[in-house]
Amino acid sequence: MVLEFEKPIADLELKLQEMKDLAKGKNVDLSSDIQSLEDKIQNLKKETFQNLTRWQRVQLSRHADRPYALDYIYEITNDFVEIHGDRSVKDDKAMIGGLGNIDGRTVMFVGQQKGRNTKQRQERNFGMANPEGYRKALRLMKMAEKFGKPIVTLIDTPGAFPGLEAEERGQGEAIARNLKEMFKLKVPVICIIIGEGASGGALGIAIGDKVFMLENTWYSVISPESCSSILWRSWDYKEQAAEALKLTAPDMLVNKLIDGIINEPLGGAHKDMKTMSNNIKKAILEALKELDKLKPEKRIEKRIDKFCAMGVVNE
Amino acid sequence: MAWFKRTDKGIKTSTEEKKDAPDGLWFKTPKGNIIHTRELKNNSYVCPDDDYHVKIGSKEYFEILFDGNKFKELDENMTSGDPLNFVDSKPYTARIEATISKTNLKDAVRTGVGKINGLDLVISCMDFNFIGGSMGSVVGEKIARAIDYSLKNKIPFLMISKSGGARMMEAGFSLMQMAKTSAKLALLDEAGIPYISLLTDPTTGGVTASYAMLGDFNIAEPGALIGFAGPRVIRETIGKDLPKGFQSSEFVLDHGFLDFIIDRRQLKNRLTTLLNLLNN
Numbered sequence: 034m035v036l037e038f039e040k041p042i043a044d045l046e047l048k049l050q051e052m053k054d055l056a057k058g059k060n061v062d063l064s065s066d067i068q069s070l071e072d073k074i075q076n077l078k079k080e081t082f083q084n085l086t087r088w089q090r091v092q093l094s095r096h097a098d099r100p101y102a103l104d105y106i107y108e109i110t111n112d113f114v115e116i117h118g119d120r121s122v123k124d125d126k127a128m129i130g131g132l133g134n135i136d137g138r139t140v141m142f143v144g145q146q147k148g149r150n151t152k153q154r155q156e157r158n159f160g161m162a163n164p165e166g167y168r169k170a171l172r173l174m175k176m177a178e179k180f181g182k183p184i185v186t187l188i189d190t191p192g193a194f195p196g197l198e199a200e201e202r203g204q205g206e207a208i209a210r211n212l213k214e215m216f217k218l219k220v221p222v223i224c225i226i227i228g229e230g231a232s233g234g235a236l237g238i239a240i241g242d243k244v245f246m247l248e249n250t251w252y253s254v255i256s257p258e259s260c261s262s263i264l265w266r267s268w269d270y271k272e273q274a275a276e277a278l279k280l281t282a283p284d285m286l287v288n289k290l291i292d293g294i295i296n297e298p299l300g301g302a303h304k305d306m307k308t309m310s311n312n313i314k315k316a317i318l319e320a321l322k323e324l325d326k327l328k329p330e331k332r333i334e335k336r337i338d339k340f341c342a343m344g345v346v347n348e
Numbered sequence: 349m350a351w352f353k354r355t356d357k358g359i360k361t362s363t364e365e366k367k368d369a370p371d372g373l374w375f376k377t378p379k380g381n382i383i384h385t386r387e388l389k390n391n392s393y394v395c396p397d398d399d400y401h402v403k404i405g406s407k408e409y410f411e412i413l414f415d416g417n418k419f420k421e422l423d424e425n426m427t428s429g430d431p432l433n434f435v436d437s438k439p440y441t442a443r444i445e446a447t448i449s450k451t452n453l454k455d456a457v458r459t460g461v462g463k464i465n466g467l468d469l470v471i472s473c474m475d476f477n478f479i480g481g482s483m484g485s486v487v488g489e490k491i492a493r494a495i496d497y498s499l500k501n502k503i504p505f506l507m508i509s510k511s512g513g514a515r516m517m518e519a520g521f522s523l524m525q526m527a528k529t530s531a532k533l534a535l536l537d538e539a540g541i542p543y544i545s546l547l548t549d550p551t552t553g554g555v556t557a558s559y560a561m562l563g564d565f566n567i568a569e570p571g572a573l574i575g576f577a578g579p580r581v582i583r584e585t586i587g588k589d590l591p592k593g594f595q596s597s598e599f600v601l602d603h604g605f606l607d608f609i610i611d612r613r614q615l616k617n618r619l620t621t622l623l624n625l626l627n628n
Contacts, residue, residue: 195577205556344485
């Protein structure tokens with residue numbers, strides 16, 4: 034899949050391939066042309082990706098080729114054991130989790146999972162968890178606390194599922210409980226927005242000592258589309274809504290609503306999954322090193338103080 | 349028969365001299381019952397004929413609950429900032445200013461500290477009239493400080509929710525108010541101080557998904573709309589009509605997320621009973 038603003042790059046890449054094929058087939062030396070075209074592509078990429086609009090970042094966060102939670106987990110861990118179920122209603126496949134080993138250290142992973150094709154997308158409910166998903170997440174986090182394992186959550190959701198059964202089973206209560214309980218966890222908690230961070234559905238697993246966003250993700254109280262439909266009474270103002278919401282990683286960092294940004298490879302996370310995974314792994318290990326130095330009570334205190342300082346009022 | 353003969357032409361009463369019934373003297377409930385507003389006020393704003401609970405704000409709740417309507421207001425002058433310089437059809441600051449002058453409120457929540465039937469209580473109460481009772485930094489901060497006051501003085505906390513959810517114009521900041529209020533409630537938990545959450549019509553979105561559902565006791569007024577997603581969104585998602593009574597207080601009680609439903613006329617006494625049970 035090629036996004037609108039990626040088209041000029043894709044066109045040049047196609048041309049480069051043709052040139053390479055031509056050189057090979059006819060056995061002519063086009064190496065200097067190829068080199069200059071390659072430079073041109075690289076420059077165009079840099080220019081494009083250094084000047085992304087907010088809406089373009091939203092599009093990248095939803096890119097069909099973008100890695101999902103389990104892709105990263107399998108890439109950065111050994112011996113990952115997936116754990117299922119909330120022990121009450123069912124196993125929510127939009128919320129995944131389990132124990133894995135990063136560089137010899139066992140970590141509990143929790144995250145929303147999207148699907149790659151139609152069948153998977155349905156099974157994963159487009160990454161929109163039901164209450165049992167949030168309760169499953171909490172069960173896993175409590176287990177991590179019991180065994181003294183740090184927690185890493187990977188956030189990627191267009192929102193908590195707005196369905197009939199979700200309401201019957203207390204979607205609001207499930208998210209609310211997670212917020213409160215995550216503040217009490219005695220183990221280190223690291224939260225990473227890897228794609229979409231939509232509202233309460235994202236926050237329900239995003240209370241942490243460190244909250245990071247990948248470079249091309251978004252995190253806000255509402256999606257630009259829904260914001261447009263409510264405030265502008267039309268779906269057509271999503272670009273303006275994205276600008277107004279200031280929902281990108283750099284915005285959120287400037288406003289001190291997150292702790293850091295994890296860089297993506299040029300062109301986005303999906304262009305180089307290995308580099309991306311490595312960057313994530315490095316961020317996790319560095320954060321753990323810092324958090325390990327604090328006593329659990331101190332970590333909790335700092336976690337609470339950090340979120341309590343968020344907000345701007347006049348007195 | 350001069351009686352029937354109109355000697356003056358036209359009606360000569362000037363507009364100022366006309367005797368009209370003042371606006372808002374009578375209230376009509378959704379079921380069509382009509383009640384005098386004075387009688388309504390004396391009845392805790394509940395219609396005696398059909399038990400309809402009129403939507404009221406912090407002023408009325410404080411009047412109903414605090415002994416002799418006496419209370420100390422906390423952070424009464426806190427107003428909203430505009431951290432994102434948010435502009436949609438009009439600038440957020442203009443919207444705030446217009447709402448302040450229209451409603452005479454500073455934002456969508458007020459906190460009062462006082463006594464109910466002689467018992468100390470901190471009450472934060474939302475006002476739906478202020479941009480749909482939406483939760484921005486002021487709402488989050490005022491609730492956080494109300495809980496701080498509870499913690500410091502070991503006084504139980506009552507939260508009266510009435511909100512459409514988070515305030516979009518504060519985007520990420522408003523989202524984090526869910527976290528902030530929940531953090532403070534975690535501290536209240538640890539301190540063993542009672543927290544009663546009263547959900548009134550309507551309580552939805554980020555408010556439901558944070559402090560409104562975190563009470564030691566979650567209670568509601570009858571017939572209130574309570575939910576996470578709004579009914580319209582759910583209808584569009586599932587492509588079906590919603591069952592009758594879906595997301596009403598009674599429905600939420602039935603599914604196990606409320607402790608009880610309380611008629612507003614009995615609210616003060618029931619709260620007193622509950623607080624006494626916890627004290628003794």
